Every structure is written in C-alpha cells, then in structure tokens.
Amino acid sequence: RYMLGRGVKRKLSDYDESMAAGPPGPFDSSPALPYPQQRQLVLNMCLRKLQSCCLKVEPSLHRSVLLSNTLRQIQGEMLNEDCNTSPLAVQSDGNSYSVDTSPYIGGNPPATPAHIPDLPPLPLYSQAEEANLMTMPSDNGMSSTISSHVRVAGFLKDMSPLPAFPSWAENEELDFFSSSSSSSSEDEGNDHPAGSRSLDSLFGSFEIPNSTSYLTDLAFDDIFEDIDTSMYDSSDFTSVLSFTAPRSSVSPSEDSLKPFSTCSSFSSNGIQICVTDLNDLDHIMEILVES
Amino acid sequence: MAGGGGNDVQWCFSQVKGAIDDDVAEADIISTVEFNHSGELLATGDKGGRVVIFQQEPENKSQPQCRGEYNVYSTFQSHEPEFDYLKSLEIEEKINKIRWLPQKNAAQFLLSTNDKTIKLWKISERDKRPEGYNLKEEDGRYRDPTTVTTLRVPVFRPMDLMVEASPRRVFANAHTYHINSISVNSDYETYLSADDLRVNLWHLEITDRSFNIVDIKPANMEELTEVITAAEFHPNQCNTFVYSSSKGTIRLCDMRASALCDKHSKLFEEPEDPSNRSFFSEIISSISDVKFSHNGRYMMTRDYLSVKIWDLNMESRPVETYQVGEYLRSKLCSLYENDCIFDKFECCWNGNDSVVMTGSYNNFFRMFDRGQKKDVTLEASRESSKPRAVLKPRKVCGGGKRKKDEISVDSLDFNKKILHTAWHPQENIIAVATTNNLYIFQDKLN
Numbered sequence: 001r002y003m004l005g006r007g008v009k010r011k012l013s014d015y016d017e018s019m020a021a022g023p024p025g026p027f028d029s030s031p032a033l034p035y036p037q038q039r040q041l042v043l044n045m046c047l048r049k050l051q052s053c054c055l056k057v058e059p060s061l062h063r064s065v066l067l068s069n070t071l072r073q074i075q076g077e078m079l080n081e082d083c084n085t086s087p088l089a090v091q092s093d094g095n096s097y098s099v100d101t102s103p104y105i106g107g108n109p110p111a112t113p114a115h116i117p118d119l120p121p122l123p124l125y126s127q128a129e130e131a132n133l134m135t136m137p138s139d140n141g142m143s144s145t146i147s148s149h150v151r152v153a154g155f156l157k158d159m160s161p162l163p164a165f166p167s168w169a170e171n172e173e174l175d176f177f178s179s180s181s182s183s184s185s186e187d188e189g190n191d192h193p194a195g196s197r198s199l200d201s202l203f204g205s206f207e208i209p210n211s212t213s214y215l216t217d218l219a220f221d222d223i224f225e226d227i228d229t230s231m232y233d234s235s236d237f238t239s240v241l242s243f244t245a246p247r248s249s250v251s252p253s254e255d256s257l258k259p260f261s262t263c264s265s266f267s268s269n270g271i272q273i274c275v276t277d278l279n280d281l282d283h284i285m286e287i288l289v290e291s
Numbered sequence: 292m293a294g295g296g297g298n299d300v301q302w303c304f305s306q307v308k309g310a311i312d313d314d315v316a317e318a319d320i321i322s323t324v325e326f327n328h329s330g331e332l333l334a335t336g337d338k339g340g341r342v343v344i345f346q347q348e349p350e351n352k353s354q355p356q357c358r359g360e361y362n363v364y365s366t367f368q369s370h371e372p373e374f375d376y377l378k379s380l381e382i383e384e385k386i387n388k389i390r391w392l393p394q395k396n397a398a399q400f401l402l403s404t405n406d407k408t409i410k411l412w413k414i415s416e417r418d419k420r421p422e423g424y425n426l427k428e429e430d431g432r433y434r435d436p437t438t439v440t441t442l443r444v445p446v447f448r449p450m451d452l453m454v455e456a457s458p459r460r461v462f463a464n465a466h467t468y469h470i471n472s473i474s475v476n477s478d479y480e481t482y483l484s485a486d487d488l489r490v491n492l493w494h495l496e497i498t499d500r501s502f503n504i505v506d507i508k509p510a511n512m513e514e515l516t517e518v519i520t521a522a523e524f525h526p527n528q529c530n531t532f533v534y535s536s537s538k539g540t541i542r543l544c545d546m547r548a549s550a551l552c553d554k555h556s557k558l559f560e561e562p563e564d565p566s567n568r569s570f571f572s573e574i575i576s577s578i579s580d581v582k583f584s585h586n587g588r589y590m591m592t593r594d595y596l597s598v599k600i601w602d603l604n605m606e607s608r609p610v611e612t613y614q615v616g617e618y619l620r621s622k623l624c625s626l627y628e629n630d631c632i633f634d635k636f637e638c639c640w641n642g643n644d645s646v647v648m649t650g651s652y653n654n655f656f657r658m659f660d661r662g663q664k665k666d667v668t669l670e671a672s673r674e675s676s677k678p679r680a681v682l683k684p685r686k687v688c689g690g691g692k693r694k695k696d697e698i699s700v701d702s703l704d705f706n707k708k709i710l711h712t713a714w715h716p717q718e719n720i721i722a723v724a725t726t727n728n729l730y731i732f733q734d735k736l737n
Contacts, residue, residue: 038570039570041624042570042624042627045627045628049630056380056381057380057381057382057383058375058378058380058382058406058469060469060633061468061469061487061488061518062471062487062518062520062537062577062633063633065515065516065517065518065537066537066573066574066577066633068516069516069573070570070571070573070574073570073573074570280376284376284377
C-alpha cells in the first residue's frame, strides 16, 4: 500500500551506501534526487501523516503542529516559485487528491496537476491570486514539477486517498473540495482565503475541553455550531460525527460528501463509532438544550 | 567518565527488570523512570497505567563491593483508561511522568500523571497490626457479648511488611491538551503541570482549582505554530520555572512578575546554523526535555540530535553542546517517514552535575563528562547482562568505512530506543529503560 514509502526507502538506502562522506545537502541522503522532487516527497509524506492520524486516542498536537509547519514551509516555497514563474493551478477534482491514476510517462502535462493543499494564510496568498490559482494551467514550463506531482499523486491514489480523518483534519479536507470543486467565486466571498479555515479545524477539535469550564469557554451559539444537525439527514455522514465537528460551520455539499463515501471501505474505528454514536449525539443534544 | 573524582568510571551491569521475551506487551512499555530524593526508591510508570516502585536493599556489610540491589517494593494501578464522551476518544492510561515529593514522615509521596489527570499517591508501610480486640475474634467476627467478661486492650504485634499505595489527591479537569510535564516546587507546597499549550500551578492540598500561569493558545487556532514540550521549576528559586517549545526555545518565567507569565523573563534560543538547514530543521529543533542542574545554575535541553547546556545568565546560546547522534542527520528523511523523528528523548544530570546522560536508538545511551570533555556510548542489552560485567563502549560510524566493532548507522534498530533514563542523586547508579525492560547499572567499585 505504501508503495511510495517503499520505493523511497530503497532509493534512499542505495544512495546512503554509495554516498561518500560529503557534507549533507539540504535533503540529507539523496543528493541525486532533484530538490523539487525531494520537496514533493516530503510534502506527500507530510500530507499522508496528517491524514492518517485517525486513532481512537486523540492525536498528538505536538506532532500535528510540527507536520503542519513543515507543510506550510514547503507550500510557501512552492508558491514562491510558482509566483515567480507562472500561476500554478491548485485544483483537484472533487473526489480525490489524484488527478490521473496512470503514471505520467512524459510529454505534455495533464491539464490538472496534483493538488497542493490549501493551508492558511501565507502573505502571498491573497484573494486575487487565489482566483488565478483556480484557473487551469497551460504552461509547459511547469511540466517537470507537474509530472512529478502526478506521478506521486498516482501513488497517493493507491492509498485510498481519503481515510477517515481525525476531527482536526477532516474539515480541512472538506474545505479542499468545497473550495476547489465549486467555483472560486465562493472563496472570494469568504473573509479568509480558501482553506484558511482548514487549519482552524485542524486544531479545532482540541477546543472542546472535558472540563466544567466547557460551557463558559464557548459562546452559547458555538456549542451548537459544533454539532451540525444537517448531518442527521444525510445517510452519507461519516467520521465527521465521530469526532468533534469543527468550529467553522460545515456546509456539506453533495460534492464534498462524495469523497467520504469512498472512505467507508477504509477500515477505521472512527467510522464504526460514528454510526452507532448517532443516538448518543441525540442524547447529548437533548442534555445541552435542556441545560 | 568521572562521577566526581578524576578517574574514569567503568559501568557495570547490575540488574535488569521486566520480561525476557522479545514479545513486548504494549502495557509493559516503560514510559517514565524516576529516583526519589534519597535514591533509595526507584519508580517506573508504564503504558498500562501501572507504577512499580523498587527499593534498594541496605548495603550488605559482608560485601562492601556491592551496592544494594533494587527489588520490587510496591506495584499499583495508578491510572485507568478513560473515555472522553464529548470527543469520542480514549484517554490513555499511560503514565507520562512521575515526580517524588521530598520525604516528610514515614510515608513516601509521589505525583503521577497521564494525559489528563495528576494523582498524588501515598506509599506507606505497615509492619504491625493490632491484635487482641476485646469485642472481636481474630478473624473479625464479633464475639458473643455474653462471653465478654474481662477488658482486653489490643496491642500491636509485628506482621509481615505490607506496602500500601493509596491515592490521596486527584487533580483532574484542568487540562484540555495532553500533559507532558509535572514539576514539584522547592517550596514543597505547590507544583506545576504543563500541557501542549498551558502551564498550571497547583497547591498539593487543593484539587478543585489550579492557577493558569502560562497560556500560549492563540485566539485563532489556525495560527498555532508552537507548543509547549516540557516545563520545570527551578530547584531552589520557588518563583522561577522554565518551559521549552517545539521551536527550540526555552522561556524562563518569574511568577513574581505577574499572575500570568506569558511574558518571559528570559528567552533562550540558539540561532540556527544555515548550513544545516533542511525540511526537518524545525522538527529536530523541537526540545523534548529540559532539566535544571542540581545547583540551579544551568539547565540542559534535549533536541533530536543533541544535548545542550545553558547558563541561566546567558540567553544567546548554550555554553556546551553535545552531539548525541550526528550520524542521524543523514537519515532524517527515513526517520521522518517512520515517525522516529518525533521520538522524545529525556536527559538527566548526575548528582554533582559533572556528567549528563541521554538515550538514543539501538538501545544505546550516551554520557557526556562536562569536566573532562569525554563522552561514551553504552548499550543496554541482554548480551551484556552478566552480573558485574563491565559495559563495553560502543561506536557508530556514520558512513564510509566501518571499523571493527563499530556499528553502521544502517544497522541501527530504530525500534529499540531508550527514551527514559535516571541517575541516582548521590551515587553512580543509573536506571535505563529500554522498551519494556529496566536496566540498572552502577560504577565498578574496587
């Protein structure tokens, strides 16, 4: 399953053993791997790690913060480069991170390159640029980077791209799709750049303390903001309910819910829990309303 | 490695505790190790929420070469797994830290904590029991009142030693995030507990409230880029404490300055070496442990690749830096992939602050003699576990030619990690925890 991982390991150890004792480059053990590809590698690992932390136990905030910082750093670099060259489309179809399952061999780049996660606010990431970023690329100058994106994205697709998320990551994903599958106009209407809410939800679950100060910490409305009752109507509701819903309002569209249905096959306690927890949630709602 | 004198110390195997087989039960994974203030007691906590306390036997007069062995003194279940119903997540019972209180009377007290709750345990001995009740039989049944014709006062008679552990205080519901540190203040009345974003101050007698003294939670959680990784009180200044962060900084705070110590009094940070910059620079700069020296003049921090000693009077850079495993730098991507890069290694001082110790991979641990500028790598393994066997120094070669007896960095077992070590407060006795075994080594006495 983790084909990318295995491939990387073999490559790295090969380079390790043949490596002379020179000073390590910015990417430690594979000086032969070009920097953009090294970076893409790290980016994908980062994404995978952030996605895959679906556990019965609360994920480590320390780890999440370090991962997201790394992700931000890489994204910042990439955006810097892209802005210096040509606008890179940040778009994926509504269903997965990959755009093309077939490995990209050569020739012209496909129309839609791999998805770069929308993470919050970078100085460059203004709304105007966002509109540009939503457009399709046609620049062959980006082909090498894009090709590596796609190749890697192909691997990512292998991994059942949407495992059940822990609370802090799942809404990030919702944002990806709601922002990218719907038109950019929706995002321009937002106060923040698209996906800026995603990190909020990344750490948003940590907001709910299990202390008695829970009710005083949150405004009355916030309590209910967390519990999106529109989910009750949808038979597609998934791991969103098994974890605390994020603070930012979840407005699931058909498009955004679609990807979740594909992950129901991805075995995860979270999904099993959420189905049976519907009644518990009912119960909790009752208690909160009465108090 | 001098423990105080000028001679090289040779470390010998003394004991190993725990199961021998390689099949490690998850609950048996040791998660914390701590000597008490006299060194007579050694406590370990594990992933299953249990605390095991070992007691050192009194020295055998006929064998002055041997220091007393550590044998099990008490075992108790400190924390149980819990379930957070609001988040539908389990709360692990794993003991994150144990800290002993100084002994004030016959009983011993320690604080143990999991991710959310701190408990104060009293460990007391019972070696006498009352016998000869007037109204009760020896087995506890009440005597027929008509048969009671004389007055009999019970007397205490010796019994087999029984060690009892009882929870005296439970400090709960004060942490939203995972508790990573607890530290008893030198006033012996208060202690601090730190989670990812906050530090709270408690009074040992009061469980229903605590003061929040540090809060780094941003108003907007999406701006969160830094978390608290460790915190400790100064050993003799009861108003001073430090906390370290995931960005490699240490902040020293003075509680006299204000109630909320968000503004640090001192900020310790070493500028990054640009030639070492990589994707993982920030991750490996995250500080996993901070410990004051016993004399309170220095503090030591552990990040992924090094141990640094800071003079509390100099914030700009550490006064000493020791490389724990520079050979790991070429492996950072693999270590990132298998998550080892997030391992949190602890560090400790010896009794007179002349030597520091920390663990590494492959069940290696390292000691750095500050005075003699010497370091040594030793291994905790079953192979070198013969009584009083002297440990042989190990060496890892990063790349290139491997000399005899050296281990190549590619052969290191990254699943065998020593995260927790402790040094006896006075003697050269160390406790080193591998995944599920506790090794006790002592220096060779001649």
